[in-house]
Amino acid sequence: MANSRTAEELRTEIKRLVGEYYQACFGQEAEESARNPVRSVRYAGRVFDEREMENLVDSSLDFWLTEGRYAKEFEKKFKEYLGTDFALPVNSGSSANLVALSALTSPLLGSKRLRKGNEVITVAAGFPTTVNPIIQNGLVPVFVDVELGNYNVMAEQARQAISSETRAIMLAHTLGNPFCLEKIMKLAEDYDLWVIEDCCDALGSTYKGRMLGTFGHVSTFSFYPAHHITTGEGGMVCTDDPLIARALRSFRDWGRDCYCEGGQNGRCGNRFTKQYGELPLGYDHKYVYSHVGYNLKMTDMQASIGSAQMDKLPGFVQKRKENFRTWERGFQAWKKYFILPVAEPDSDPSWFAYPVTVKEEAGFGRTELTEYLSRHGVETRNLFAGNMVKQPAYLQVEKRIVGNLENTDAVMNRTFFLGTYPGLSPEQITYVLDTISAFLKERGL
Ligand SMILES: Cc1ncc(COP(=O)(O)O)c(C=O)c1O
Missing domain, CATH: 3.90.1150.10 (Aspartate Aminotransferase, domain 1)
Structure with missing residues (x-):
């Protein structure tokens, strides 16, 4: 017999069942661990309830799969929380760092672009993928020491590390504790350097009442389960600069020049009318590549979890x-x-x-x-x-x-x-x- 229920009715029923499943599966787990004496203590873990599971299943029922309505919702909530003009979901914090530094090599930035052999000041006490994009882009990491107790860069040493090749500073706010922003931003101003804030461990930290991730030119976040919110694997890269935002999107999305979203066509109004590189006039803008890019996008399933996590x-x-x-x-x-x-x-x-x-x-x-x-x-x-x-x-x-x-x-x-x-x-x-x-x-x- 054919099912007489509509897709919407079925969706509502599935959502109800997911809530019930959460209670049966994970709700009991929480109750048991509250009753039993402590035997194990993890250092981190995902914290979620039926909302994340309902969103995840809901996005799977859309079957859009790639970046879609939930990515938009997540992006919007993230931008509002942080206070930046642009937030681009990516598939990990490491990808966020790779996209962030790569964007600063973009010809869009003219003479300010990072070039092979330029030096980037960083620290050696930290996570590898804060440093890896420097190496992956043919730049030279310059390692300075950290303070014990706050585990962040020694600002005076960072100043001593400046050479004629120095063009950027890329640092994590170690374990959520801000690096000395006043001194580092002053150094950047004095020597006209780019600053990338790796906030992968610092979502929600503030300095002088202002969110970390809003001080540098670009900032990055991770949503691996150990982090402040999770999407399983996932990350975000943020900026206020429209030109940098364009380069970030291009490096994230295969290196393409076109900024149409998935399923959208001809947003720039010049899809078949312009000439790029040595391509013939009118070559479809959708397949014009202005950067040697990657595909580091987040799926809509991941974003649906992120959206529910933002509320928490x-x-x-x-x-x-x-x-x-x-x-x-x-x-x-x-x-x-x-x-x-x-x-x-x-x-x-x-x-x-x-x-x-x-x-x-x-x-x-x-x-x-x-x-x-x-x-x-x-x-x-x-x-x-x-x-x-x-x-x-x-x-x-x-x-x-x-x-x-x-x-x-x-x-x-x-x-x-x-x-x-x-x-x-x-x-x-x-x-x-x-x-x-x-x-x-x-x-x-
Ligand atoms: C400071 C820092 N940067 C970058 C990353 C990379 O994030 P992901 O694991 O999402 O790639 C981490 C990971 O924990 C990190 O702690």
């Missing part, structure tokens, strides 16, 4: 700050053993994590503690690559190193972090603090 973001940010403060209170008694994190003055970080460095004289090593925590079900992470220049991939890469990266080595050897993600409960934090206390007691400390 203010609450997530609040919870991260609260969790950070709980760690802070717990670690106060152990200042003898650990260098505790310090927020950049005048900032309000939306902390990605709670980083600590084991002091040289602590009487135990970082790995001894993190291994102990792991045996007791507590996840920790090192500060990503530690000292990147010592990683196998970077040994032979053309680079310049300023100073001896002494603190970066300390990060590599003695720093780790605990989670601040919104799914973390006060009971879990208490359990971790008790476990560290037991570790210290076992060593007579």
Whole structure:
């Protein structure tokens, strides 16, 4: 018998079932973990409810698949939250960084474009794909040291690192804590440098009341599940500059010159009338390529999750700050053993994590503690690559190193972090603090 229900009625019914499924599958999980004593503590994880699942299924029923109505909705919410004119969804934070730096090599920027051999100031204590686009574009990374405690660039060293080839600064706000924006932006102004803010770990952090990601020329975000919001894999690249926005879109979308959206034709009004490169007059603008680009777009399924996550973001940010403060209170008694994190003055970080460095004289090593925590079900992470220049991939890469990266080595050897993600409960934090206390007691400390 033919089904008499309309597509819309079926969609409504599916949505209801998805909500029911969420409760049956994940709702119970949450209830159980609330009842049972803490046995394991993750450092990060996706936090979601039926809204994300309903959106995901809804987008799959559209079967549009590639960037569509949910991407538009996500983009709009993101722009409103951040306060930038342009926000372009991409398929990861790493892609956001690649698109951001590549855009600055665009001929659209005239004499200001980055060219092969130009230098870009960055740090070695961080995540590899903040640095990789520099190398992938034939530019030279210049590594300067970081401060212990805030794990961000030493601004004075960045100034000393300037050479006649320096054209840009590309830095992450480490674990959500802003790098010294005043000094770095002044340096950029003094030497006419581009600034790319990698905000992959810093969505919702503010400096002097203003969102990170609105200070530099371009900013990037990651939505990998460990991050402030998630789309599974995903990222965003933002700017206020229309020319940079055009270059970003082109590099993201195969390098094409045309800025029509999927399914749209002839937005520029010159689809068959212009001459490009050495192509014949009137060659279809849809297939004109003005950059050597990629395809790094986000799917509409990912964007549908992102849109639901955006509604939760203010609450997530609040919870991260609260969790950070709980760690802070717990670690106060152990200042003898650990260098505790310090927020950049005048900032309000939306902390990605709670980083600590084991002091040289602590009487135990970082790995001894993190291994102990792991045996007791507590996840920790090192500060990503530690000292990147010592990683196998970077040994032979053309680079310049300023100073001896002494603190970066300390990060590599003695720093780790605990989670601040919104799914973390006060009971879990208490359990971790008790476990560290037991570790210290076992060593007579
Ligand atoms: C500072 C920083 N930049 C870039 C990335 C890359 O993001 P993704 O994993 O989405 O590619 C990460 C990843 O965690 C990161 O921490």
